[in-house]
Amino acid sequence: MEENIKKIQLNDLHVALGGKMVPFAGYNMPVRYTSDIEEHKAVREGVGVFDVSHMGEFMVTGPKALDLIQKVTSNDASKLINGQAQYSCFPNEQGGIVDDLIVYKFDNEAYMLVVNASNIEKDWAWINKHNTVGATLENISEEISLFAIQGPKAIEAVQSLTPINLSEVKFYHFTVGEFAGVQDVIISGTGYTGAGGFEIYVKNQDAEKVWEAIFEAGKDFDIKPIGLGARDTLRMEMGYCLYGNDINDETSPIEAGLGWITKFTKEFINSNNLKKQKEAGVDKKLVGFILHERGIPRANYPILNMDGETIGEVTSGTQSPSMSVGIGLGYVQTAYASVGTDIYIQIRNKNIPAKVEKLPLYK
Numbered sequence: 001m002e003e004n005i006k007k008i009q010l011n012d013l014h015v016a017l018g019g020k021m022v023p024f025a026g027y028n029m030p031v032r033y034t035s036d037i038e039e040h041k042a043v044r045e046g047v048g049v050f051d052v053s054h055m056g057e058f059m060v061t062g063p064k065a066l067d068l069i070q071k072v073t074s075n076d077a078s079k080l081i082n083g084q085a086q087y088s089c090f091p092n093e094q095g096g097i098v099d100d101l102i103v104y105k106f107d108n109e110a111y112m113l114v115v116n117a118s119n120i121e122k123d124w125a126w127i128n129k130h131n132t133v134g135a136t137l138e139n140i141s142e143e144i145s146l147f148a149i150q151g152p153k154a155i156e157a158v159q160s161l162t163p164i165n166l167s168e169v170k171f172y173h174f175t176v177g178e179f180a181g182v183q184d185v186i187i188s189g190t191g192y193t194g195a196g197g198f199e200i201y202v203k204n205q206d207a208e209k210v211w212e213a214i215f216e217a218g219k220d221f222d223i224k225p226i227g228l229g230a231r232d233t234l235r236m237e238m239g240y241c242l243y244g245n246d247i248n249d250e251t252s253p254i255e256a257g258l259g260w261i262t263k264f265t266k267e268f269i270n271s272n273n274l275k276k277q278k279e280a281g282v283d284k285k286l287v288g289f290i291l292h293e294r295g296i297p298r299a300n301y302p303i304l305n306m307d308g309e310t311i312g313e314v315t316s317g318t319q320s321p322s323m324s325v326g327i328g329l330g331y332v333q334t335a336y337a338s339v340g341t342d343i344y345i346q347i348r349n350k351n352i353p354a355k356v357e358k359l360p361l362y363k
Contacts, residue, residue: 014030019031025118036233040234045151046151046224048230049150049225051145055117064134073089073268074271075087083175084173087172089261091252150234154196156221161180164187173189182206186199194237236327245329246329252274254278255285295350298314302314311343314345339357340356341356342354
């Protein structure tokens with residue numbers, strides 16, 4: 001393994017579980033344990049656990065915490081109540097996106113930002129550069145392990161581990177309390193699968209104990225460890241963006257369909273330009289699509305119109321394990337972005353018919 005690849009806290013445990021380890025975002029990560037399809041279905045129909053400890057966590061504290069968050073993020077964090085989380089992005093000065101993230105509000109002077117693993121250093125530099133207001137910043141990424149317990153059976157599988165009533169933890173809300181005998185665990189009603197469930201933030205020293213307890217508690221529910229392969233197909237079925245594929249430094253949140261997290265009730269980095277863009281309209285938009293014949297769309301495949309002209313390209317694509325058809329996301333010229341529009345995906349030398357669909361693709 002390359003010297004500069006980092007290991008998450010439970011690296012050796014995943015190897016022992018038979019996880020196929022691959023370098024991902026600078027970390028050695030389990031891509032699968034059995035098969036992507038089996039793991040995907042476990043989450044959609046039952047319960048599975050992802051170790052996503054590679055994600056980054058920054059604490060933003062002090063009297064100026066909200067001022068900084070309002071300046072660097074597109075969503076309106078002033079609307080958050082204590083114990084609420086919010087999906088957002090860091091816009092850059094050029095109209096693109098530095099990263100997408102989740103903002104957690106503990107109280108008026110304490111927030112946590114959860115960022116993508118591949119962007120930890122970039123985001124840390126970005127937020128420090130723009131911290132002219134004097135907020136207190138701490139990068140705790142190396143100290144925290146994160147487990148996503150996802151699926152319709154998530155609550156019943158792990159309810160025995162905590163006195164907190166998990167069914168009362170609403171979507172995009174969180175609480176801090178006892179879990180698996182460990183204090184001060186963040187239990188969050190979030191996840192990137194669309195299958196329901198929680199994300200559990202624990203200190204590294206408690207990670208193994210908590211992981212083992214989750215699997216012990218969930219064994220009657222056939223709980224399974226899930227790799228990054230199934231995480232990708234699950235998020236694609238929901239139409240959730242993946243940074244580096246569907247959004248990047250060049251894609252604007254308006255183009256990416258993230259206008260709903262771009263609030264012009266306040267000023268933030270590049271807000272004036274993005275507001276103009278929203279008012280004037282954009283030339284291309286991110287859409288979800290479903291293939292109507294056999295084929296698997298992949299990133300960078302051309303998207304064509306009825307006349308065979310290139311109108312865009314695929315950014316993410318796969319064979320949907322839940323629907324057994326090819327699905328994907330891609331940018332197309334705005335004229336072709338309406339739901340129901342017929343398009344074609346060029347797969348090798350064939351033009352495969354597809355249709356623009358309303359998200360999520362998996363209903």
